[in-house]
Amino acid sequence: MTTVTLNKQSKKAKVKGMMDNVMEQFNSAADYIELHPNIRKILSITNNEIVVHFPVKMDNGDVEIFTGYRVQHNNALGPYKGGLRYHPTVDIDAARALAMWMTWKTSLAGLPYGGGKGGIQLDPSKYSHGELERITRRFTFALADNIGPEHDIPAPDVNTNSQTMAWMADTYMSTRPPAERTANQHVVTGKPDGSGGLEGRDRxxxxxxxxxxxxxxxxxxxxxxxxxxxxxxxxxxxxxxxxxxxxxxxxxxxxxxxxxxxxxxxxxxxxxxxxxxxxxxxxxxxxxxxxxxxxxxxxxxxxxxxxxxxxxxxxxxxxxxxxxxxxxxxxxxxxxxxxxxxxxxxxxxxxxxxxxxNSGGVVGSYFEWLQNRNGELWQLDEVIAKLDKKILESFNKVFEYSNRESMDLRTAAYCIAIKRIEKAYIQRGIFP
Structure with missing residues (x-):
């Protein structure tokens, strides 16, 4: 597990910039497509924000308190989907921005998902393998009522990996009734090949x-x-x-x-x-x-x-x-x-x-989710072929929209993603 720390800005500056970025990008595209004002209000905020504080016993016997986050931005198109990262900059505002980006990403890719994100505020390089396992399992237990294979499906992100996801899946399944345990394997994606993971998900x-x-x-x-x-x-x-x-x-x-x-x-x-x-x-x-x-x-x-x-x-x-x-x-x-x-x-x-x-990751996660859900095992060449097709479809849509509307690729991608969500709200209406 490699710790990534590159940006020299303060955490406060970084977070403010991320939220400003995602909102300015969203509002620019929403203005262009003349997004319905009511739908703009809905997409401008998150659905749910979960903050958990939990104790974990360290190798030396001391107890340390950790803070974990999970933000669920929008699920108009399907279950919340997005990674969990372990990094000192993780907090509720960072999770909000990243969750919103996931909503646009899954929509653009044409997946039956919404957007979520989260993680734990820590530097994983300062903890042993055993401590990271206990931290991960305790975090999963704390989140258990807020995630699920048809509700919110975490995945790896910065400083988390397939081992992290294996611990999460095992912990979550252990909390379910015996008859339901194997049916919940797709609660997370990005798992190791031998534990329900998708061959090729790593790449x-x-x-x-x-x-x-x-x-x-x-x-x-x-x-x-x-x-x-x-x-x-x-x-x-x-x-x-x-x-x-x-x-x-x-x-x-x-x-x-x-x-x-x-x-x-x-x-x-x-x-x-x-x-x-x-x-x-x-x-x-x-x-x-x-x-x-x-x-x-x-x-x-x-x-x-x-x-x-x-x-x-x-x-x-x-x-x-x-x-x-x-x-x-x-x-x-x-x-x-x-x-x-x-x-x-x-x-x-x-x-x-x-x-x-970078949508190949969530597309691969979708394939893993389907594989687990249907009790199948996909081969690497099949996975690569499916990735080729799915990403080409998305790229062509964005490239052609960009040329047709004479705009940059980001604005084009946002317009396509937001229009798909808007269509879902128009067709379904707002409850009640």
Whole structure:
């Protein structure tokens, strides 16, 4: 489990920026499509906000109190869906912003889901494996009445992984009556292959990032071969996106993570770097086939494609004008704030928005949910083929809407996502 800490802003500044970003993006699209005022009111707030405080006994016998969050933004299209992250910046406002982004993401992907998000405010690097298991199980127990396979389905996010999800699933199922336990396996997604997980779920988000870049190049009559790209965050998303881009002939030239930044204009071998991080506490610094780079200079690296795949608010008005890339592919949620985006768009830089670019993860989660629900086992080639089809459908809708309406890809994606939710409310009406 790799801890990600990149943004140097205070927690207060970060959270305020995330909420401002998601609301400004929402309101801009809502204005454009002339969203019904009543539906705008509903989508501007969350449905439910759960805060739990729970005690956990540490390895030394001391008891520590943790605070966990789960925000359920909207479920007009289906059960709440979204990740749980373990990070010091997690709080109710951050969870609100991330839950709203999930609502737009699942809607855009055409999934029968709404949006939710949450996590625990902690730095997982400070706790042992056993402590993290007890923290996760106690958090799951505290949330048990607020999640469920047909109500709210968590998944991995920053600093959580398939092991975290296995602990959650086991704990949740243990709280159910014996006859219902196996029927609740799909309460979470992102589980290990041997515990109901989907083969290929580990790479789904990064693969989706790669696919959207590939589709964009094809639509613009460009080839990925020899394109130079940089990646911020070399965890699950950054690694797999890099893996597939390199297979297409693109060249990784700079990487930044919590340990620092590295660069090699001649190219960094993705698998060699990945193997190095496994023996270097997950960090990229010191990789032999590179030289260290000042963190402030990372975004100034010469490249064609930039993939921010770490945390939110990484591209801002302070550094947006320094970015050399002509294409930004948002592997993380909310990595570009509103001010930074305006600068990039004015400079002619294309941004593949997060709710499209990194949607492979939630699409993969949907496949896992279906697999568990139907008692099936899907093979990797079947999963990849389904991801290809689903993400291409979403990309084409956004690209064509963007061209037709002469707008940026993010606004186009939001318009499509919000219109689908609006349609559901118009057809169903408001109770009572």
């Amino acid at each position: 789904a988000t990064g693969y989706g990032v790669f696919l959207t870049i590939k589709f964009w190049c094809e639509r613009n009559n460009e080839k990925l071969e020899n394109k130079k790209f940089i990646v911020q965050g070399f965890g699950n998303v950054g690694y797999w996106a890099s893996h597939f881009l390199e297979k297409e002939g693109a060249k990784l030239v700079a990487v930044q993570d919590a340990s620092g930044s590295i660069r090699n204009s001649n190219g960094i071998k993705v698998e060699d770097l990945f193997n190095y991080t496994k023996i270097n506490n997950g960090g990229v610094t010191g990789f032999p086939e590179s030289f260290d780079l000042d963190n402030e200079k990372f975004f100034t690296s010469e490249c064609d494609i930039c993939i921010p795949a770490a945390l939110g608010n990484q591209i801002t008005k302070e550094n947006a004008s320094l970015i050399k890339a002509k294409l930004i592919a948002e592997g993380a949620n909310g990595p570009t704030n509103v001010e930074g985006e305006k600068i990039l768009l004015e400079r002619g830089v294309t941004i593949i928005p997060d709710i499209l670019c």
